[in-house]
Amino acid sequence: MNDTLVKIGKTVLKTPILGASGCSGWGEELKCFNDFKNIGGFVTKSITLNEKIGNEMPRIMETYGGLLNSIGLENKGIEYFIENILPSLKTFECAKFLNIAPFEADDLKKMIELLDCHSGFDGYEVNISCPNVTHGGISFNSSADEAETLIKSARSLTDKTLLLKLSPAFESSFEIAERAEAYGFDGITFTNTYIGTAVNVKERKFVFKNRQAGLSGSAIKPLSLMNVYKMSKRIRIPIIAAGGIKNLDDILEFLIIGATAVQIGTQLLIEPDILTRLSRELNLYLEKENIESVKKIIGSLKE
Amino acid sequence: MRSILLDKQEIEDNIFLLTFSREEKSEIYPGQFLSILHKSREKLLRRPFSILMHTENKISILMKKIGRGTESISEISLGSEVDMLYPLGKPFKENLDNEKTLFVAGGIGIAGIYSFIDRGRNQNIIIGDRDGEFERVAEKLFKDCLYVSERGDTRRKGRVTDFLDMFEFNTIVACGPKQMLNALKKQVQNKRYLAVCEEIMACGVGLCNGCVVKYDDNTFRRVCTDGPVLDGNRIVYE
Numbered sequence: 001m002n003d004t005l006v007k008i009g010k011t012v013l014k015t016p017i018l019g020a021s022g023c024s025g026w027g028e029e030l031k032c033f034n035d036f037k038n039i040g041g042f043v044t045k046s047i048t049l050n051e052k053i054g055n056e057m058p059r060i061m062e063t064y065g066g067l068l069n070s071i072g073l074e075n076k077g078i079e080y081f082i083e084n085i086l087p088s089l090k091t092f093e094c095a096k097f098l099n100i101a102p103f104e105a106d107d108l109k110k111m112i113e114l115l116d117c118h119s120g121f122d123g124y125e126v127n128i129s130c131p132n133v134t135h136g137g138i139s140f141n142s143s144a145d146e147a148e149t150l151i152k153s154a155r156s157l158t159d160k161t162l163l164l165k166l167s168p169a170f171e172s173s174f175e176i177a178e179r180a181e182a183y184g185f186d187g188i189t190f191t192n193t194y195i196g197t198a199v200n201v202k203e204r205k206f207v208f209k210n211r212q213a214g215l216s217g218s219a220i221k222p223l224s225l226m227n228v229y230k231m232s233k234r235i236r237i238p239i240i241a242a243g244g245i246k247n248l249d250d251i252l253e254f255l256i257i258g259a260t261a262v263q264i265g266t267q268l269l270i271e272p273d274i275l276t277r278l279s280r281e282l283n284l285y286l287e288k289e290n291i292e293s294v295k296k297i298i299g300s301l302k303e
Numbered sequence: 304m305r306s307i308l309l310d311k312q313e314i315e316d317n318i319f320l321l322t323f324s325r326e327e328k329s330e331i332y333p334g335q336f337l338s339i340l341h342k343s344r345e346k347l348l349r350r351p352f353s354i355l356m357h358t359e360n361k362i363s364i365l366m367k368k369i370g371r372g373t374e375s376i377s378e379i380s381l382g383s384e385v386d387m388l389y390p391l392g393k394p395f396k397e398n399l400d401n402e403k404t405l406f407v408a409g410g411i412g413i414a415g416i417y418s419f420i421d422r423g424r425n426q427n428i429i430i431g432d433r434d435g436e437f438e439r440v441a442e443k444l445f446k447d448c449l450y451v452s453e454r455g456d457t458r459r460k461g462r463v464t465d466f467l468d469m470f471e472f473n474t475i476v477a478c479g480p481k482q483m484l485n486a487l488k489k490q491v492q493n494k495r496y497l498a499v500c501e502e503i504m505a506c507g508v509g510l511c512n513g514c515v516v517k518y519d520d521n522t523f524r525r526v527c528t529d530g531p532v533l534d535g536n537r538i539v540y541e
Binding site (some may be wrong): 023025032054059062065067074217218268 | 348
């Protein structure tokens with residue numbers, strides 16, 4: 001057996017392949033299709049302090065090689081999560097990160113304080129990059145100073161693994177990542193979806209009620225690959241890459257360019273068992289190529 | 304799961320009856336659906352279809368070709384392997400009282416109601432379409448139904464909602480365009496209304512919350528895992 005383990009913060013991943021937030025449900029649905037003992041893990045849907053009913057329909061639309069979504073962080077709020085969802089999360093034998101999405105500056109503190117006394121998960125992925133909510137959220141991502149007000153105290157609130165998920169829509173993401181590293185974050189998830197839109201020609205209206213939506217899927221992979229490369233030059237903490245990954249070659253590209261782990265989003269919707277399959281394929285690849293550890297691939301780009 | 308395409312009939316222009324081998328033996332209930340991974344490189348998502356009929360070894364769908372995804376599925380050749388997920392959706396396990404149930408379908412919505420119908424008996428069924436394109440499909444699939452068409456060349460001209468008075472029923476099972484489901488809601492307020500919902504789906508298995516309908520209390524239901532059979536009287540249609 002070759003070594004597929006990677007470490008992010010205090011969390012050891014059995015393989016560097018995770019299900020991305022928003023596409024992994026709350027784990028229960030994913031469990032029907034994957035053997036959790038043999039995958040890296042997953043990130044839950046976004047949890048917000050208060051319930052969010054989510055956006056009006058339509059919420060999704062296919063584009064050429066991609067998917068626009070405008071789900072709007074639908075969830076029942078943190079108290080419901082702790083009472084009704086967290087207990088089942090505890091039973092899953094893979095790494096589990098909670099995606100938490102703050103709207104106000106003190107939301108993050110409140111959420112971590114409520115969650116941190118509980119066990120059954122490995123860490124947090126702080127999400128300030130969802131393009132589908134009209135206020136809060138992504139505005140923290142638009143300036144490094146805004147983001148700093150939010151992230152500076154996070155480390156003092158928890159010993160669990162702390163990730164920050166950033167948007168490719170803002171140049172500030174690179175500086176925010178540097179500051180997050182300085183404030184003790186364990187990793188950066190990069191990238192969230194790209195901001196896009198679509199127009200209904202017949203009605204001459206935006207397709208989505210929110211006007212904009214997040215673009216994901218194969219169409220964005222080259223963009224994310226470049227962004228992850230740029231990010232790898234700016235920070236030393238692990239990058240968890242996301243953006244249009246659909247097969248082993250995509251994963252290897254991201255690892256070579258500098259990511260420590262990857263997240264599968266859109267393709268997980270299409271092939272819900274893909275975490276298990278790609279983890280197996282990665283193992284076979286290491287064996288075939290006689291590579292003793294996946295760590296030998298990470299950052300192995302020859303320039 | 305891998306299945307083999309065993310039979311392909313184009314019943315009417317762009318309307319296909321496709322039969323696949325059934326490898327997965329979990330019990331299948333009315334209202335459930337399957338999703339097919341297609342080979343179009345332009346469109347990524349699986350395409351969901353109501354399970355029309357199934358036997359121990361076969362499973363079939365009725366498909367209308369409307370875009371790149373369904374076009375790609377229509378081009379699958381006999382004997383080819385197809386990646387399908389099934390059964391999906393919440394199973395509907397109740398036995399409906401046949402005498403008191405009216406089944407209504409608009410267009411390709413036929414596929415959504417078909418699995419609820421006890422084909423051994425006469426049932427109360429209205430099939431409607433716009434231009435007569437489903438007349439032959441209705442004839443082929445139902446031994447007895449009321450077929451109506453808005454503009455087609457038919458004895459019964461009109462919309463399905465124009466003919467509800469011909470039947471006595473306390474439950475209605477309907478599948479079709481949102482306008483039809485909404486028009487029915489206005490006429491069946493005091494009856495049980497089981498809407499077999501159709502929605503564009505990303506995952507079809509409850510991961511993404513992309514395929515929702517809104518209920519009257521301003522909360523959403525997922526068509527894929529809370530449905531597809533939902534309370535037609537509570538859905539807010541736009």
